[in-house]
Amino acid sequence: MLSKSSFRFGFLSACLLMLSTSSSFGQEWAEKMFDKDKIDFGVIARGSDAQFRLKIKNIYPSPVHISNVRTTCGCSAAEPSKNILESGEEGYIQVKMDTARFQRRKDSNVIITIDAPQYAEVRIPITAYIRTDVVFTP
Numbered sequence: 527m528l529s530k531s532s533f534r535f536g537f538l539s540a541c542l543l544m545l546s547t548s549s550s551f552g553q554e555w556a557e558k559m560f561d562k563d564k565i566d567f568g569v570i571a572r573g574s575d576a577q578f579r580l581k582i583k584n585i586y587p588s589p590v591h592i593s594n595v596r597t598t599c600g601c602s603a604a605e606p607s608k609n610i611l612e613s614g615e616e617g618y619i620q621v622k623m624d625t626a627r628f629q630r631r632k633d634s635n636v637i638i639t640i641d642a643p644q645y646a647e648v649r650i651p652i653t654a655y656i657r658t659d660v661v662f663t664p
Contacts, residue, residue, distance in 0.1 A: 556638075556646035559583055559590070565636070567623055567654035576623040576654065580604075580636070584611035591642035595619055598635040600627075602652055606638075625656050632656060 557563070561581040570576045584590045590611045595604045602624060608617040621636055634652040639645075 553646050553648065555586070555644075556640050556648050559585055560648065560650065562650065564650060565621055565652045567652070569655045569657060570623065570625055571657050572625050572629060572659065574625050576625055578621045580619040580621055580650065581616060582606075582611065582619060582638075583616045584613055586643065587613050588643040589613065590640055592617075592638060593641040594637075594639040596637050596639075597621075597652070598637065599632075600624065602634045602636070604636045621652065623652070623654050623656075625654075629656050629658050 559582050561583075565578050565580065567576050567578065582592075592606045592609050592611070595606050597604055602621060604619050604621045606617060606619050608615075611617050619636065619638065623632070632654050636650045636652060638648045638650070640648070
């Protein structure tokens with residue numbers, strides 16, 4: 527026969543396990559919609575126009591609502607082409623790296639918040655190495 531304290535411990539452990547696995551499962555469905563899991567600009571010239579289009583496709587029967595797109599530092603910016611993607615519809619998130627204000631290796635993340643059909647935050651790492659020399663085009 528189980529004592530009250532061992533029953534409580536088992537019950538609380540089971541609850542914590544369910545909560546920890548449900549949050550990771552909650553992200554996976556959203557991550558599957560993106561064609562890339564990281565953005566690498568490589569080596570780019572200072573002052574150049576560095577942009578990347580991150581494709582997102584709604585592979586689910588319900589509409590997907592992108593409520594927010596942000597980056598973790600001021601070195602990049604991102605904006606979605608559409609806020610609502612119907613089933614089977616594609617869109618993109620335009621990611622721009624600020625090569626005028628920053629130099630050398632720059633790491634950031636683009637964070638896409640989806641609030642429908644359920645809540646998820648997808649974090650996609652961004653990497654770039656911005657050369658310190660200036661490139662001129664005649």
